[in-house]
Amino acid sequence: MKISIITMFPEMFGSFLQGPVLRRAVRKGALEIEVVDLKDYAPGSFRHIDDSPFGGGRGMVMRCQPVIDSLRAVAPAAGGKSRIVALTPAGSVFCQKKAREFAQISHLVLVCGHYEGMDERIYRFVDEELSIGDYVLTGGEPAAMVVADAVVRLLPDVLREGSADEESFENGLLEYPQYTQPADYDGMKVPDVLLSGNHALIRRWRRKESLRRTLERRPELLAKAELSEEDEEILRELKMGENLKGGIFPPR
Ligand code: 6GU
Numbered sequence: 001m002k003i004s005i006i007t008m009f010p011e012m013f014g015s016f017l018q019g020p021v022l023r024r025a026v027r028k029g030a031l032e033i034e035v036v037d038l039k040d041y042a043p044g045s046f047r048h049i050d051d052s053p054f055g056g057g058r059g060m061v062m063r064c065q066p067v068i069d070s071l072r073a074v075a076p077a078a079g080g081k082s083r084i085v086a087l088t089p090a091g092s093v094f095c096q097k098k099a100r101e102f103a104q105i106s107h108l109v110l111v112c113g114h115y116e117g118m119d120e121r122i123y124r125f126v127d128e129e130l131s132i133g134d135y136v137l138t139g140g141e142p143a144a145m146v147v148a149d150a151v152v153r154l155l156p157d158v159l160r161e162g163s164a165d166e167e168s169f170e171n172g173l174l175e176y177p178q179y180t181q182p183a184d185y186d187g188m189k190v191p192d193v194l195l196s197g198n199h200a201l202i203r204r205w206r207r208k209e210s211l212r213r214t215l216e217r218r219p220e221l222l223a224k225a226e227l228s229e230e231d232e233e234i235l236r237e238l239k240m241g242e243n244l245k246g247g248i249f250p251p252r
Pocket residue numbers: 086087088089113130131132133134135136137138139140143
């Protein structure tokens with residue numbers, strides 16, 4: 001797939017593009033990524049990318065001409081194969097389902113909003129507006145990195161086989177706790193079951209811890225998750241009697 005990022009601050013993407021997952025995706029031929037500098041579409045010393053809003057008020061608004069010209073250059077309308085997404089706090093909230101949807105697209109264009117917003121006429125060229133959560137960023141650039149990262153790691157051949165399947169959200173639950181060497185660190189022990197070599201017991205323990213975490217931290221996810229008979233049974237165990245504050249660390 002191809003990802004085009006349209007931004008006033010292309011420098012911000014330097015180290016992001018050098019990260020392991022993106023580099024690997026590009027090397028494997030799964031990804032082409034370009035960062036488009038809006039300044040290239042605002043020629044002349046007095047033509048700025050932003051201007052003060054009609055009607056008055058504080059702050060600056062991104063002008064339509066540079067953004068629309070860059071979109072026309074990056075995503076020629078022919079065939080409409082490009083998905084144009086504006087990153088703005090007023091968009092709907094990005095999620096794993098949306099990442100999976102984007103991973104199927106041949107050309108994703110991410111437009112980073114800035115200042116008090118963009119001229120409303122720009123949105124006629126935009127298919128969708130996305131936010132990454134209920135807080136305010138200075139600009140859409142970190143949000144574009146979030147979206148690009150979440151999408152690229154789902155492309156075929158980018159991650160090791162299976163590593164994207166079992167993690168949080170892919171099955172609608174939070175991930176179970178993980179441990180590595182040593183088995184005893186300063187008296188903090190790895191749960192015995194993980195050292196038992198009994199794969200059926202380990203699988204059930206992990207499923208239970210996954211359900212426990214989700215129940216404790218994100219109960220609203222349980223309502224949407226696909227639960228088996230065994231899951232329902234584990235949940236009954238967790239809800240009745242069993243202490244919800246599991247794990248080796250004292251409750252925070
Ligand atoms: Cl996409 N942009 C800005 N400026 N703030 C945000 C956001 C986006 N998502 C959450 N907060």
